[in-house]
Amino acid sequence: MIDIDKLWFSWQGHTGQPTLSIDALHIAKGEHLFLHGPSGSGKSTLLSLLAGIQTPQRGNISLNGTALETLSSAQRDQFRADHLGYIFQSFNLLPYLSPIENVTLPCAFSKLRKQRALAHQASLNEVAHTLLTQLGLAPQFHQQPVNTLSIGQQQRVAAARAVIGDPEIIIADEPTSALDEANRQAFIELLFAQTDKTGATVVFVSHEQSLAPLFSKVVHLDELQGAADDLA
Numbered sequence: 733m734i735d736i737d738k739l740w741f742s743w744q745g746h747t748g749q750p751t752l753s754i755d756a757l758h759i760a761k762g763e764h765l766f767l768h769g770p771s772g773s774g775k776s777t778l779l780s781l782l783a784g785i786q787t788p789q790r791g792n793i794s795l796n797g798t799a800l801e802t803l804s805s806a807q808r809d810q811f812r813a814d815h816l817g818y819i820f821q822s823f824n825l826l827p828y829l830s831p832i833e834n835v836t837l838p839c840a841f842s843k844l845r846k847q848r849a850l851a852h853q854a855s856l857n858e859v860a861h862t863l864l865t866q867l868g869l870a871p872q873f874h875q876q877p878v879n880t881l882s883i884g885q886q887q888r889v890a891a892a893r894a895v896i897g898d899p900e901i902i903i904a905d906e907p908t909s910a911l912d913e914a915n916r917q918a919f920i921e922l923l924f925a926q927t928d929k930t931g932a933t934v935v936f937v938s939h940e941q942s943l944a945p946l947f948s949k950v951v952h953l954d955e956l957q958g959a960a961d962d963l964a
């Protein structure tokens with residue numbers, strides 16, 4: 733489902749060691765990967781490469797059988813809109829829009845996700861309402877601007893936005909850092925309950941070691957790094 737082969741990436745202007753040098757990483761369909769490592773080790777950089785936001789100087793990344801390097805920049809943007817749900821550390825919600833409006837947004841950029849979302853319910857608003865409720869945001873909060881919600885509530889909106897229209901891959905970058913431990917665990921369980929319905933693959937970055945047992949695969953970035961150094 734996700735395959736990395738001889739990846740080499742350095743931020744422009746950086747000299748010395750590349751930011752990422754990974755010989756191989758395979759993540760199977762439906763797997764829940766917990767990726768951890770020290771601050772500044774390149775976890776967010778790896779996620780942006782997986783999402784096709786950055787492109788590696790060398791090596792290949794294939795998602796769902798599609799090699800990202802074969803796509804143009806516009807094709808990568810469309811591929812991301814169709815097949816990836818992204819939960820950012822800072823959520824990146826549109827502050828004056830309601831939870832319902834934020835959650836339905838990906839369907840404006842992807843016909844595929846819109847079609848999938850509408851396969852079982854009559855309107856996108858209904859789909860968003862159902863997802864938000866399943867992820868623990870009570871209906872009385874669904875129509876007010878998201879900037880009036882608590883961090884924990886905003887996180888549920890961000891998760892619902894990532895999963896609407898059943899993208900095959902969910903990428904989450906430290907989405908639980910603002911929560912206490914009990915809420916972190918509960919959030920991840922709710923997220924998995926959603927992704928397991930469609931068999932989505934989850935790549936989750938966090939510093940919180942205590943969350944690792946919830947995942948089917950745990951990788952420390954340092955274990956991956958360096959093996960492709962001789963490619964430089």
Ligand SMILES: Nc1ncnc2c1ncn2[C@@H]1O[C@H](COP(=O)(O)OP(=O)(O)OP(=O)(O)O)[C@@H](O)[C@H]1O
Binds near residue numbers: 743751770771778
């Ligand atoms: N946009 C950028 N331009 C140049 N260098 C960058 C950029 N983003 C990150 N870097 C550099 O790449 C390295 C890895 O950063 P990255 O954000 O991927 O680490 P991280 O493991 O996600 O860190 P954290 O856990 O603190 O979020 C750092 O040295 C950082 O300075």
